[in-house]
Amino acid sequence: xxxPYTWWVGKANEKHYYWGGSGPGIQKCACGIERNCTDPKYxxxxxxxxKQWRKxxxxxxxxxxxxxxxxxxxxxxxxxxxAKVSVGPVRCQGDRNYWNAASFVTSxxxxxxxxxxxxxxADISFYFKTSASDGVFLENLGxxxxxxLELKSATEVSFSFDVGNGPVEIVVRxxxxxxxxxxxxxxAERNVKQASLQVxxxxxxxxxxxxxxxxxxxxxxxxxxGAAGGQRGFLGCIRSLRMNGVTLxxxxxxxVTPGVKPGCSGHCTSYGMYCANGGKCVEKYNGxxxxxxxxxxxxxxxxxxxxxxxxxxxWLRYNFHSPGTSVKDLVxxxxxxxxxxxxxxxxxxLNKEExxxxxxxxxxxxxxxxxxxxxxxxMAVLVNPIGNLQIRYNLGGTKEPYNIDIDHRNMANGxxxxxxVTRNGRDIVLQLDHYPPTSYSLPATSDTQFNSPxxxxxxxxxxxxxxxxxxxKYNTPGFTGCLSRVQFxxxxxLKAALRPTNVSxxxxxxxxxxxxxxxxxxxxxxxxxxxTDPWHLDSASADFPYNGQAIGDGVNRxxxxxGGVIAVVIFTILCTLVFLIxxxxxxxxxxxxxxxxxxxxxxxxxxxxxxxxxNFTETIDESKKEWLI
Numbered sequence: 001x002x003x004p005y006t007w008w009v010g011k012a013n014e015k016h017y018y019w020g021g022s023g024p025g026i027q028k029c030a031c032g033i034e035r036n037c038t039d040p041k042y043x044x045x046x047x048x049x050x051k052q053w054r055k056x057x058x059x060x061x062x063x064x065x066x067x068x069x070x071x072x073x074x075x076x077x078x079x080x081x082x083a084k085v086s087v088g089p090v091r092c093q094g095d096r097n098y099w100n101a102a103s104f105v106t107s108x109x110x111x112x113x114x115x116x117x118x119x120x121x122a123d124i125s126f127y128f129k130t131s132a133s134d135g136v137f138l139e140n141l142g143x144x145x146x147x148x149l150e151l152k153s154a155t156e157v158s159f160s161f162d163v164g165n166g167p168v169e170i171v172v173r174x175x176x177x178x179x180x181x182x183x184x185x186x187x188a189e190r191n192v193k194q195a196s197l198q199v200x201x202x203x204x205x206x207x208x209x210x211x212x213x214x215x216x217x218x219x220x221x222x223x224x225x226g227a228a229g230g231q232r233g234f235l236g237c238i239r240s241l242r243m244n245g246v247t248l249x250x251x252x253x254x255x256v257t258p259g260v261k262p263g264c265s266g267h268c269t270s271y272g273m274y275c276a277n278g279g280k281c282v283e284k285y286n287g288x289x290x291x292x293x294x295x296x297x298x299x300x301x302x303x304x305x306x307x308x309x310x311x312x313x314x315w316l317r318y319n320f321h322s323p324g325t326s327v328k329d330l331v332x333x334x335x336x337x338x339x340x341x342x343x344x345x346x347x348x349x350l351n352k353e354e355x356x357x358x359x360x361x362x363x364x365x366x367x368x369x370x371x372x373x374x375x376x377x378x379m380a381v382l383v384n385p386i387g388n389l390q391i392r393y394n395l396g397g398t399k400e401p402y403n404i405d406i407d408h409r410n411m412a413n414g415x416x417x418x419x420x421v422t423r424n425g426r427d428i429v430l431q432l433d434h435y436p437p438t439s440y441s442l443p444a445t446s447d448t449q450f451n452s453p454x455x456x457x458x459x460x461x462x463x464x465x466x467x468x469x470x471x472x473k474y475n476t477p478g479f480t481g482c483l484s485r486v487q488f489x490x491x492x493x494l495k496a497a498l499r500p501t502n503v504s505x506x507x508x509x510x511x512x513x514x515x516x517x518x519x520x521x522x523x524x525x526x527x528x529x530x531x532t533d534p535w536h537l538d539s540a541s542a543d544f545p546y547n548g549q550a551i552g553d554g555v556n557r558x559x560x561x562x563g564g565v566i567a568v569v570i571f572t573i574l575c576t577l578v579f580l581i582x583x584x585x586x587x588x589x590x591x592x593x594x595x596x597x598x599x600x601x602x603x604x605x606x607x608x609x610x611x612x613x614x615n616f617t618e619t620i621d622e623s624k625k626e627w628l629i
Contacts, residue, residue, distance in 0.1 A: 005074035006083075010065035013276060013303060019044065020058020024065065029056040051080070066090055069303055095247070101239030101264040102225075102250035107135065109259030110226030110233055111250060116140045116243055119216045121191040122147065122161075123244050129264070130236025131181045137238065139228040141221040149188055151234065154179045159188040159197040164214030170197040170205050183239075190217075225250070226260070237264035277302045277485075296356070296487035296495055305517040306495045307358075307484025312477050314511030315460035318493035320453055321506075350450040353379065355421040355488050360518060361481030364412040365474040368419075370461045371488070374452035381419060382474055387412035391421060391430060394468070396447040401468060404440050406432060416482070416518070456493055458483055462510070482518040 004027070007015045021030025032043030039048035045056050060066060067090040073083045102111060116122070128137065130151070137149040147161040154177045160169040170188075178184055178199070187198045192215040196206045209215070225241065225248070227233025241248045251262040268288050272281035275290035279302030282289050292302040359368055361383065369381040378401075380392040387410040394401040411417055420431040425448045431437040442448065455463070459479040461471055486494045497507045498515050 007072055008068050009070040009072070009303075010068055012274070013069070013301075014065070016065055019056055020060055022058070024062055030058040031056065046083075069299070069301065095240075097247040097249075098240050100241075100247060100249060100251050101237055101262075102254040103237050103261040103264050104226050104234050104259070105261060106259045107233045107235055108227050109257075110224050110228060111253045111257055111260055113223040113225065113248055113253070115219050115221065116147065116223045118147070118190070118244060119218065121189075121244070122217065123189050124149065124242070125185070125187045126241040127183050127185050127239045128234070128236060129181060129183050130179050130234065132235040133179055134232060135234035135236075136224075136226065136228060136231050137186070137234055138223065138225045138241075139231075140219045140223045141228075142217070142219040145218050147190075147217060147219070149186065151178065157186060157197065157199050159190075159195070161190060161195070161217065163217045165210055168195065168207060170195060170207050172197050172199045172202055172205050174199060174202060181236075239264060274301050294490050294492075296485040296492040298495065298499065305358075305484045306492070306498055307482055307486075307515070307517045308494055308498065309482050309514045309516040309518060310459045310479050311511060312480045313460070314513070315462060315478065315509075316458040316493060316497060316513065317462065317508045317510075318456040318458075318491065318496065319506045319508070320455060320491075350453060350489075351448055352424045353422070353450065353489060355379075355381070356419065357486040358416055358418045358484045359481060360414060360416045361412050361479065362414045363480050366412075366479040366481075367457070367459065367461055367471060367474050368479060368483070369486070369488075370457040370471065371450075372454045372457070372461070372463045373450065374454050376466070377447075377451050377453075378468065379450065380468070380471055381421070382471070383411055384474075386410075389417075389419070389432065391428075392468070392471075393423075393428075393442065393446075395442070395450055397445045398443055402442055402446060404428070404430060406430075416484075456488060456491065458486065458493060460510075482516060484517055 004017045007017050008019075010016055016024065017027045018024055019029040022028045022033055026033070027043070029037070029044035029046075031037035031045050037043060037048070038045045038050065038054050042048060045054040048054055060068065068087055071085050071087060073085060075081060076083055104110075124138075126137070128151075132151075133154045135151050137151065139148040139150075140146065145162050145164060148158075150158050150160075152158045152171065155174045156171055157174075157178065158169055158171050160167060162168065184200050189196050192209060194206055194208050196204055198204045223243075225238065238250065241250060254260040254262040268281035271288055275281045275292075277292075277297045278295045279290040279292045279297065280294070282291050290300060290302050292298055295302050296306060298304045298306050355369065357369065364383045364387045365385045366383050367380065368383060369379075371379045375396070376394060377396060378392075378394050380390075382390045382392060384390050384405075389406040389411045391404040391406075392401045418431075418433055420429075420437075422429045426442045426446070428440040428442065429437050430440065457463070460475055461467060467475075483494060486492065493507060497509060497513055
C-alpha cells in the first residue's frame, strides 16, 4: 500500500526511506536513479523478490541526516525471505579547529594574542553563545587606529574601526534576541573599498570606504579577545575564531589564563534534546555525552534497545537490595525509588510505579514481569492461556487481586508489543502498542502502598513462600521469547545483566541470557486468519444453499445464476461501447512542461532534481563532507 517495509533512522531520530546513491524524498535506491534495477517495475534491486541474492548499496552523503543510528528491515516473516545489512563508518573531513573554543566566566576575563596584521584587509569570523546582553568580543588598538567587534545589546552586534579618517561603525540588528544561549555566527570584513558585517543569515550590512583618505589600518597593541581597556568583557563562549584565514588556538591560551576555561560548557543547552529515552546530557571538555545509566537503552544517544532472548525455563531475578544489605536500607540504597520524595520514606513502600518494556512470544500462558515483596503485595504482567495480556495488582485490602484484562487482541502472535504501566496512588494508566492510553482505578477498599518490595522477576517467578495460584500455574514451563528495554522506575534489570555496572551484583540468572533486540522490532501486521477474513470463504464456514434450496425470498439457485450471467453480458457491452467512443473521438494535442534546469543532460528526472536542488549540491563542499559507506 505504498508504505515501505524498510527504512533507516538518522539524526534527530527521523525515519528515511532513500538509500545509498539516491537522495532525500526520492524513496529509491541507486539503481532506481540510474534506471538499471533488476526488475524495472521497482526502484531497488532487493524489491525484485528473486530467489537469488540481490544487492543495493551506495553512499549516504546528505549530512543533515547523518549519522545512521538504526536500520529496520521488515517483510522477513515469509519462507525463504532473508536480508543482510551492513552499515559502514561515518567519514568526515573538515577543519578540526571548528570546535576550538573558550569560555569567558567573568566580565574581566580576556585572552591576548599577537598584534593583528590587517593593514589593507581584514576577514574575521567566529561563533558565539551567551546569555549576557552585552560585551566586547575582541579589540586591537593603535595610536588612533583601532578595530573592535562587540555585542552592543541583546539584539545588536557592532563592527567598528578607524583607519585615520574617523571612526566607522556598522551595526546588524536582529529581530530575535542573540543572548539565547544558542550559537550565532559573526562574519566581519574590511578592505580598501568597503566594510561589511553579517550575523547568522541576517541581511549583510555594507559600508563603502571614502574615495580619498587613509586606507591602512595601523595597530600596535596586542589583540584582546574578551575584556580590554576597562570595558565590560564578553561572558559566554567563543569558538572557531579565524583572523585572515588563521584559526586562533583559544583552548591552548585558555589553559594558562585565569578566568577563562578551555572548551565550552553549555553544549547540553543546544544538543541535550538528542539524549533520548530519559538519557541525561553530560557536559564534556569540548562537547557532550549522554548518560544512559538510568535508562533501559544504550548507545551514544540512548536509543539502542537492550534486550534478550529467553529460552524455555530461563528466568532473571533482580534483588532490590544487594547481598548483606538490611531490609531497612532497601529503598535508600537502590535505584528502586525515583527522585520523588514520596517514595523514599522510611516505611519502605511505593505509592507509584512506572513500568515499560516490549516483548514478543508465541506461547501462552506465561509470566512476563513480576515484583515480589516481604508482604503478600505483588505486581504482575501476564499472558493468559488464550494469549491476552493481564495486569495484576495485590496491594492488600481486597479478597482477590485486582486484574486488568486486555481481551481485544492476541499478544502471543510472535509480533513485538510495547507495554507501559503507570500507577500513582489508586490511578493506573495502561498503554499497549499504538493504542491510546486507558485509565483504570484500584477498588476503594484497596491499599495504595506497595509495601516492602523485595525482588523483580522476568520470565518466571522463583520465590519462597506463597504465590498466587494463577501465577503458579503460568510459571510452567515459563516464558519463551524476547524481552527488551525493561525499566521499572529507575531500574533496568536486563541492562544490568548484559552491561557490567555497579548494580550487576543485584542480578541472578538461571540459564544462558543471549542479547537480542528481537522484542523491540517494529510492529508488523500479519495477514488476517481465515476465521476473521470477511473475504475468505470455505465449505466449513460458508453457508451456501445448493440443489434448488430456497434463498431468502424464494428465488432458487438457477435463477440467481441466470441473473448473474445477464449482468456480466450487459457490463461487457457497456465497456465495449465506452472503448469505441474513446477511440473514435481521440485527438492529438500538445503540452508544455516546466522542467528543472539541467534536465536535458540528466539521465532521469530524479537525477535532474538532485542536480538542481541546492540541498544536494550543498554536499559538494569539500570542507564539510560526510559519507556513509
